[in-house]
Amino acid sequence: MxxxxxxxxxxxxxxxxxxxxxxxxxxxxxxxxxxxxxxxxxxxxxxxxxxxxxxxxxxxxxxxxxxxxxxxxxxxxxxxxxxxxxxxxxxxxxxxxxxxxxxxxxxxxxxxxxxxxxxxxxxxxxxxxxxxxxxxxxxxxxxxxxxxxxxxxxxxxxxxxxxxxxxxxxxxxxxxxxxxxxxxxxxxxxxxxxxxxxxxxxxxxxxxxxxxxxxxxxxxxxxxxxxxxRPFFLFFWPSIILSALGLLAGIRYLYFVIIGDGAGHIQSVVFAALCLILGAITLMMGFLADLIATNRKLMERIDVRVQRLEYSFREQPLNHVKQKPDVHASSVAKPGT
The missing domain is CATH 3.90.550.10 (Spore Coat Polysaccharide Biosynthesis Protein SpsA; Chain A)
Structure with a gap:
């Protein structure tokens, strides 16, 4: 060890x-x-x-x-x-x-x-x-x-x-x-x-x-x-909040329509439509981000398997580390080398 x-x-x-x-x-x-x-x-x-x-x-x-x-x-x-x-x-x-x-x-x-x-x-x-x-x-x-x-x-x-x-x-x-x-x-x-x-x-x-x-x-x-x-969680709650605001604004407008005062509250319709559209877009972004995150997890699994193969089958001398194109360091050395 x-x-x-x-x-x-x-x-x-x-x-x-x-x-x-x-x-x-x-x-x-x-x-x-x-x-x-x-x-x-x-x-x-x-x-x-x-x-x-x-x-x-x-x-x-x-x-x-x-x-x-x-x-x-x-x-x-x-x-x-x-x-x-x-x-x-x-x-x-x-x-x-x-x-x-x-x-x-x-x-x-x-x-x-x-x-x-x-x-x-x-x-x-x-x-x-x-x-x-x-x-x-x-x-x-x-x-x-x-x-x-x-x-x-x-x-x-x-x-x-x-x-x-x-x-x-x-x-x-x-x-x-x-x-x-x-x-x-x-x-x-x-x-x-x-x-x-x-x-x-x-x-x-x-x-x-x-x-x-x-x-x-x-x-x-x-x-x-x-x-x-956790992309879906991050987008889900803003989507719910926006959709809820849109629904409340829509219900408020319907109330005024029922009592015969709908003409003076057109702004509620605009606000409701905007919030509902933004809520739907945010939710769709959450689904897309979740699919991307799933793909990232699959890529991480592949990366781990590649690393297992690389580190198991190739014990590199230290002076080879700097020659790897994907390594971050510019030089690796032992004392006295």
Missing amino acids: KLIIQIPCLNESATLAVAIGALPRQVDGFDEVEWLIVDDGSTDNTADLARELGVDHVVRHPVNRGLATAFMTGLDTCLRLGADVIVNTDADNQYEATDIPLLTSPILAGQADMVIGARPIDETEHFSWIKKKLQRLGSWAVRVASQTRVADAPSGFRAISRETAMRLNVFNAYTYTLETIIQAGRSNLRVLSVPIRTNPDLRPSRLVKSIRSYVQRSLVTILRVFAIY
Whole structure:
């Protein structure tokens, strides 16, 4: 059994040594534990420092492509390297690395496909009061959308089984945390949440530049994921509301016609017709989106089968990874190569 611990990085030379120094080389249940750094277009010496620190594999994007893309590059590389379980953590040493067995043990026991580390948000001193409340609210929204019991949805400290990694697809370049949970829940994958510890803050968060921006981006992400994975539900209720308004306006006009005052309420007919037409169009859009979503599910199944064949029958040397036309990274190397 092989475990690969991956860390997406962007200009992390100031904190990377601390994060790498805390990573384990032995984890219960695994014969091999390797480290992977995904350098997302850093302009400092993050990649060189990672090699000096003894990181097994370094993948580098030539330009910054965003956290979500770096995360997916890491998953793809880990699968090519034969990982049975993948642990994702941060380069700022936010999460306590000794808690990695808490994430991997449910997967090894066959109890979960993805395990999310739940931070003690209320006890985290560098989180403001409003950020704590928004974290709670965001996690609640993700639980509703994904039908899971994840306590800390924005947490990047997570373990993923090999099979689950092949099923994940992230469409948002901003962050992978919310989208992957909703996707996993809607794909009937087992998502488990376990409490973990955190370390003192080494630097301000780069993802949450402002509370307003983070909330807006998170809401857009949840809405987009709903449109992808539950499109009929997303279009059905607006259709019902529009149709109901149209019917009420039509009934109101009929009432005035019955009492002989219909001539003065022609606007009700126009409003009713508009709402009914829009309701019908919205419902039709829901049916079409649902058919597209069904086709997407079939394509995902084909993609997983192709990946199984690719990763099972072709163990690639690391210097072949950069030659794959569909790989995101520009280079993959081991220390000393």
